[in-house]
Amino acid sequence: MARSSFHLSTRQTVRDGPSALSLRAVAREAGVSPAAPYHHFKDKGELLDAVARQGWDMLKASLSEARPPDADVDANSELGVAYVRFAREHPALYRVMYDCSRDREALPDNPNEKDSAFGRVREAMIAAGADPSDEIGLELSAIAAWCAAHGLAEMAAFKQFRHLKEVMGGEDAFLRGVFQHMGAITRAKSCSPDQS
Numbered sequence: 001m002a003r004s005s006f007h008l009s010t011r012q013t014v015r016d017g018p019s020a021l022s023l024r025a026v027a028r029e030a031g032v033s034p035a036a037p038y039h040h041f042k043d044k045g046e047l048l049d050a051v052a053r054q055g056w057d058m059l060k061a062s063l064s065e066a067r068p069p070d071a072d073v074d075a076n077s078e079l080g081v082a083y084v085r086f087a088r089e090h091p092a093l094y095r096v097m098y099d100c101s102r103d104r105e106a107l108p109d110n111p112n113e114k115d116s117a118f119g120r121v122r123e124a125m126i127a128a129g130a131d132p133s134d135e136i137g138l139e140l141s142a143i144a145a146w147c148a149a150h151g152l153a154e155m156a157a158f159k160q161f162r163h164l165k166e167v168m169g170g171e172d173a174f175l176r177g178v179f180q181h182m183g184a185i186t187r188a189k190s191c192s193p194d195q196s
Helices: 004-014 023-030 042-064 075-089 089-101 117-127 133-156 160-167 171-180 184-191
Strands: none
Touching: 023 042, 042 075, 042 117, 075 089, 075 117, 075 133, 075 171, 117 133, 117 160, 133 171, 160 171
């Protein structure tokens, strides 16, 4: 029942959104007594936590499959594209993942593990030349990249970007372009002569 309830709740969350999820609705959809899900989950919050953990596992799998299409695209850009694609393909699950993580000490996807979703971003940064001994700088860079991907996931569907997507050859090309331009302002500023 636990696995069945979990899969039904994940499906119901994706279909109807997290606010429609309830243990009674899961029981009804599973064709079991209303009390049955309570043997596995004490309340809706625990059920949503389980759904969120599944989402983090799915995101980790999506990021592990991300590979640059050619040598001109860096791994961080491709991770960003995979992140945004995941958010766009699973919007309700994506919401649950972050809603359930907001008040936690750490994301369910342990960011200190190399194979975690966040760990993959850190490792890609090290592979691109970031100093692994600069733990704070690396952490801040990974957070900045994660926040950029999160923001772009929220904004990628904006109609204002439609013309860029068309000119650039589609959504993935647009996303890669945005990620490749991250830091362009900082690089330009560091290359400009001192104006003092």
